[in-house]
């Protein structure tokens with residue numbers, strides 16, 4: 322197969338942490354052609370999606386005493402070519418959030434790809450429609466108490482009711498802008514004003530789950546099925562568990578409750594073509610559905626001896642049969 326990965330510029334990526342690199346390594350290992358591109362390299366010509374693609378060869382990371390190790394020159398690029406994306410077998414949209422206007426334009430270009438020739442992961446229409454924070458609201462039976470608002474009075478009432486709450490910018494990722502709110506905090510008004518840009522942008526405010534101290538579980542879903550999970554535990558004085566802000570990772574089993582959550586979200590994920598997704602679960606509650614470029618593969622692989630990248634590529638092969 323000819324597999325295209327739309328990624329952020331490759332040079333700064335960390336091959337020992339990056340889930341997309343793990344998928345690219347798996348594709349190479351399974352003898353597929355691995356091509357990369359970035360959002361700016363997409364075009365529409367004669368109503369079809371084209372991209373300047375660059376072939377890439379990777380030196381796979383290796384496991385050394387429980388840590389991934391990469392060589393310094395871990396990738397080599399070939400000659401770029403302008404290619405009609407309908408001539409490729411799969412396109413994996415794997416750029417990091419935030420969802421910006423260029424990101425949305427990219428999904429609109431990818432919309433033109435013919436599903437009969439090329440599988441696009443995740444489905445571009447659904448990437449346009451699904452906000453990572455708001456998508457969880459589709460599953461009211463498994464989420465904590467949550468409001469979305471830009472109105473200070475509405476937010477303050479909710480915080481007063483809850484005592485403690487967590488505020489989340491709707492476009493955030495990796496813990497960015499996540500705030501702990503407490504009724505009576507001297508900064509509460511100001512925190513709400515800054516986060517909502519003085520009442521102009523809605524934010525999510527959620528019941529504070531004390532179980533967050535024991536970890537934020539990332540569950541990787543492939544075509545609606547859980548294929549692995551990793552716990553991210555806050556360290557130091559930060560209440561956030563995200564790896565990007567220093568959360569410690571640990572192996573974690575799926576509980577009955579986690580499986581119920583997976584079963585609850587699975588039908589809609591499948592219907593929406595959200596094939597590769599990361600669920601965030603705190604204390605048995607679904608808090609986020611990461612659809613743009615979820616991570617966790619490297620951590621799950623090393624902690625649990627798995628090869629999730631290989632599972633993704635095997636699944637792609639099955640779709641193309």
Ligand SMILES: Nc1ncnc2c1ncn2[C@@H]1O[C@H](COP(=O)(O)OP(=O)(O)O)[C@@H](O)[C@H]1O
Nearest residue numbers: 494495496497527529530533537561562563609
């Ligand atoms: N309802 C909650 N109660 C307590 N902590 C939370 C809650 N929601 C999120 N957190 C903490 O904030 C972090 C980031 O939240 P999340 O909703 O996953 O946003 P993102 O990962 O996109 O920044 C989580 O890892 C968790 O530690």
Ligand SMILES: [Mg+2]
Nearest residue numbers: 495496601609
């Ligand atoms: Mg998260």
